[in-house]
Amino acid sequence: MGDVNMDIALTLAHGLASRELALPDDLADVDRRAELVADVDRPLLFDGEGVARFDVLGAQVRHMATRTEQLLPDIADPLDRAAIALRLWAGCLMAAKAIASETRSGPNTSGGRAAQFAEIDRRAAADPVFLAGVEAAPAFRRRRNQTIELDGVPEDSAVRRFA
16 A cells, blocks of 8 residues: 555654654644645655655654754654654645545545555554544645545545544
8 A cells, every 4th residue: 555655654753752752732733734744745765766765864854853843842852853743744645645536656546545544544543643644634635725535535534524
């Protein structure tokens, strides 16, 4: 399924965090979450051609830590901020790609969307920050003037909460 960058982001986030991190109060608003994701959205390790870019991995983590400083003023540790941003970004982008009518990989179908959300919702149930990212996916797509397609998305999916 999907973009390996998201799996890398989640694994990296757990390694960077100094402790178990919850969604900060500063990100209670879904539009603020979408703003954060839009602000840090860049390839993490693999580019659009599937080429590993280790030269940008550290730069992207630094970018996330720096760009979140103003949005997350109560999180002093820059690596904790980056860990939160990585989890939020992964949830948001996984869901945003799934609710698109098509991606670089081709069209999204109702059945494909249902299969994607089986995995997305499973991950969201285990990780509240990832879940918050999933919830922000429609707001993220609206920020970019992109359409939202929910055909095939389970009725109880977190992505529908703010759609």
